[in-house]
Structures are given as structure tokens and as C-alpha cells.
Amino acid sequence: MDAERLRKDFPLLALGDEATRPIYLDSACQTLRPKCVLDAMHEYYSSFPACAGRSSHKLATEVDIRCDDARTKASTFFNAADPAEIAFLKNATEGLNTVIFGSGLRRGDEVLTTDYEHNSVHVPLVHAQQEIGIRRRIVASRDDGTFDLEAFKNALNTEVRLVAMCLTSNVTGYTLPAKAMVEIAHDHGAKVLLDAAQAAPSTRLNVQAMGVDYLVVSAHKMLGPSGVGIMYASAECSRTLRPLTFGGHGVTDTTFDSYELLSPPERFEAGLQNYSGIIGTGAALEYLDRVGLEEIREHERSLNKRMTRRLMDVSGITILEPSDPNLRAGMLAFNVAGVSHHDVAMILDHSRNILLRAGKLCCHSLFEARRLDGCVRASAYLYNTPAEIDAFSQAVEDIATKL
Numbered sequence: 001m002d003a004e005r006l007r008k009d010f011p012l013l014a015l016g017d018e019a020t021r022p023i024y025l026d027s028a029c030q031t032l033r034p035k036c037v038l039d040a041m042h043e044y045y046s047s048f049p050a051c052a053g054r055s056s057h058k059l060a061t062e063v064d065i066r067c068d069d070a071r072t073k074a075s076t077f078f079n080a081a082d083p084a085e086i087a088f089l090k091n092a093t094e095g096l097n098t099v100i101f102g103s104g105l106r107r108g109d110e111v112l113t114t115d116y117e118h119n120s121v122h123v124p125l126v127h128a129q130q131e132i133g134i135r136r137r138i139v140a141s142r143d144d145g146t147f148d149l150e151a152f153k154n155a156l157n158t159e160v161r162l163v164a165m166c167l168t169s170n171v172t173g174y175t176l177p178a179k180a181m182v183e184i185a186h187d188h189g190a191k192v193l194l195d196a197a198q199a200a201p202s203t204r205l206n207v208q209a210m211g212v213d214y215l216v217v218s219a220h221k222m223l224g225p226s227g228v229g230i231m232y233a234s235a236e237c238s239r240t241l242r243p244l245t246f247g248g249h250g251v252t253d254t255t256f257d258s259y260e261l262l263s264p265p266e267r268f269e270a271g272l273q274n275y276s277g278i279i280g281t282g283a284a285l286e287y288l289d290r291v292g293l294e295e296i297r298e299h300e301r302s303l304n305k306r307m308t309r310r311l312m313d314v315s316g317i318t319i320l321e322p323s324d325p326n327l328r329a330g331m332l333a334f335n336v337a338g339v340s341h342h343d344v345a346m347i348l349d350h351s352r353n354i355l356l357r358a359g360k361l362c363c364h365s366l367f368e369a370r371r372l373d374g375c376v377r378a379s380a381y382l383y384n385t386p387a388e389i390d391a392f393s394q395a396v397e398d399i400a401t402k403l
């Protein structure tokens, strides 16, 4: 993969000169967008700024065609059996909430989860515990940051209705053994909700081969626009899954006393949608396919190895486990002794133009379990170069050794 060539596709990376151009290492939050995605979104507003699924005029028909095309692309991208298994929502959080509150969980039902979860899984589950009375159990990770499959196996029983888990942690980049977990969960009659927000940008996910029941991702972490999430729900599950939002376009018929929902996926897409975002998402998936997810993964990993190798022995730097970069995606989470994570991020931004994230990364419970008050997270993606990684590593080493 030729990162230097790909960088030309990203307008932000063409601004200014070498000295003023930012080193963007916050892709786990949002990736940059290539021009083809911006063009696809702009084309919607400039050439057919209408509404899908309602009016039948020319412009609306064009929106229908483009949105159907994006849905088909997403379906092929994740190897769903049918585009009807793909719904476009406003983000991954909406997909996670839809499944947690719409899949029929009742008082006393057990949900098994992990200690890696982002607040977008964790908070709806705590809320479901308080409001519905579900019972929530958490499988803790090992001290070395890896997942304890034995503990997961032992925690499963036939009372568990749902396993809600991330595929890749947004803190450490560690990927859980999802295929094995899905098999074990299914053996016990539980459905599996996979939060693949951090895995999908650089992993070929095949929902049928994985056998997963529900999967959600964020378009904005995979070169797509902000404000779009993709929810996969298998045909079997989506038949009974209740929407989170009800209203116009989600129904076939209403009376003063009743309503009839449309078939999936339209029932999950009530109200006027983010058409430019959906169309832009289709363009982003096409771009990722052109570059190749395996190549992106390889590139990310080699950058991660480079920064890990450089920083792991620097005095004062602690890497959040697992420290082996082969076990992590393009992410490195670390702390510098004696300097707060926020100060590290601020110094990197203000003195070296290096942009990354610091804090508890929407994963407060994991930090509490590890007794840490936060970390700095550098996340590399397809447009980052070895030279950028070296500049970042040098800057962190300087903070650790010279401050």
C-alpha cells in the first residue's frame, strides 16, 4: 500500500506545507475523508437534494437509487445475505441501543458483556438493568490485557439471552476472539451483538462466516461522513427487532389507534434521513475496497510496531496492555510518568502539530478497573507514514526524558 500516494486523496493533508501540516493520529475517533466521499456528499446537495422513499419525482428517484446502491455496497462489504439486513442509522450508538432495547430483553434476562466496552454498549446496558431489570454480567480481561475465553465459557448459561461485546477495544486496539465467542454463545442459545466500530476500518468482516446476529459500525471511523452508523441485523433477528424511533416513513399504514411497521430495514429509518451521509458512506466503502482492507491492516500494524518498538523501552513510558503490537490494531495507548495524559496531548498539539486523543476514551469503567485516570491514544490509519510515526515517537520521547 502506497500511503504517500493515498495521502493526495485527502484534502486536509494537502493544506499548507510540511511545517504546518498536522500529523493526524486520531483516526480511532474519526478518520479523515477522501475527496471522493466529499464529492459524493456534495453531489447530493447540488444535484438531487430530495427525499428518498416518499416523493416520486426525478430528484427523489435519484436519491432512492443512490441510497439503495449504498445499502447494497454495505451489504456486500459485510457479506450480509440480503441488503434488507442493513439499516443506516445516525451512528453506532443508535444501533447498539436499538438492539439492547429492541430485541425483547425482559426482567431477569441475562446479558453477558466484557470489561472492554465503550460507553455506547456499557451505558445502555446499565440503563436496561435499571429500567427493564435485566441482569448484566461482565467477563473481566486478564492482567495482560487479553480476553479470558475460559472465563467467558464458564459465565455462559441458558439464562443468557444476549452477548454484547466489542470486536476491537477502542482503548488498546486489542481484538477479541469473536468467532469462538459467537459459537459458544450460540451453543447456549444466546444472540450476539458485535460492536465492530474499531475493527471494521481495517478488518474484512464477514457476518455470515462469523455467524453474528447483530453488528454495528460507525461510518466516520471508516472514511465516511459524521452522523452515519450501519446496523446489520440478520433476517431472522430483524423480523422481531423493534425500532428505537417511530414515525414517518417507518410505517406502511396508520389509523388513529394503530400503526403497521414497514419491513426491515425501513422500519429502523423513521423520519427524513441523512441522505448525503448515506451516499458518502457508499463512496467510503468503495474507496476502502479499492485500497484493500488487508493492505490497510498490514500498514496500520507496521506503523504500530514502529512506534511501539521505539517507545516501549523509553524510561517513564508505560504502554497499556497488551503491549505486543501484533495483538493491537493501529492503536497505541500509553502514559508518561509525571505528565498528565491531557498535558501530553496538549504539548504534542501545540508544539509539534500532532493531533491525538487523551482521557478515558468513553471507557471509564475499564480505566477504573485498571486503576488509571486516563491515557494518551495514538491511532494510525492508511494515510499515516513512517516519517510521521518517527516524528510522533521522538516528540513523546522528548516529553518523557526532557520535561
Ligand SMILES: Cc1ncc(COP(=O)(O)O)c(C=O)c1O
Residues within 6 Å of the ligand: 028, 029, 090, 091, 092, 093, 094, 118, 120, 121, 166, 168, 169, 170, 195, 197, 198, 217, 218, 219, 229, 362
Ligand atoms: C468501540 C466503539 N464503540 C462505539 C462507539 C460509538 O460510535 P458512534 O460515535 O458512531 O456512536 C465508538 C466510538 O468511538 C467506539 O470506539
